[in-house]
Amino acid sequence: MTYAAINLQSKFDLFSDHWAPRIIAQMNDDHFKLVKIQGEFVWHCHAETDEVFIVLDGSMDIHFRDGKVTLAQGEMFVVPKGIEHRPVAASECRVMLVEPAGTINTGDAGGELTANNGIWI
């Protein structure tokens, strides 16, 4: 049987658009996604789930209504379910997201930045 590693850099090379997560792996009912972000995202929350951000390259902020956290490469944060947040990156930042399959990137906010949440690469 042939078993293949999932190489994160190779996966990032497959796309260049921002705010459009790609699924690279599934564990039980959770998806592992890669996303490139730049600029300001919309304020939103996920009523039903926590959401994990792991910064693989660059840096980003996650704004909350009462503060923010800055994530550098090699840092992660778990946004608790139901908490309004807004990801922001001054320059392109590469992030791994972990969240249940089917989670919508814009959560309750919707709008034009809502991505297809089922694209595997």
Added chain:
Amino acid sequence: MTYAAINLQSKFDLFSDHWAPRIIAQMNDDHFKLVKIQGEFVWHCHAETDEVFIVLDGSMDIHFRDGKVTLAQGEMFVVPKGIEHRPVAASECRVMLVEPAGTINTGDAGGELTANNGIWI
């Protein structure tokens, strides 16, 4: 409100033993763990869950009964539930594990390498 990033390198600096995962984050019912591995682990499987390995530094193999996969830094693999596997690292390798809270490192095998599965750092 103060929000703190989880810095992976700083967490790794807190322990030095091998095959003893530490919990650094929780998303819903899943734990994110860091572990340092070196040498050969025991053959085992997890009947109830998939298990994610993400190599953060070094390299490792995961042996299966019918093959193996080599993971370098920046590579990941999802071991499907119920599949016998044995992690091996010729020299120290730093890994992030993602799996449901309560998952035992030695799965069905037990034995002296069974770690406390509830240590947060």
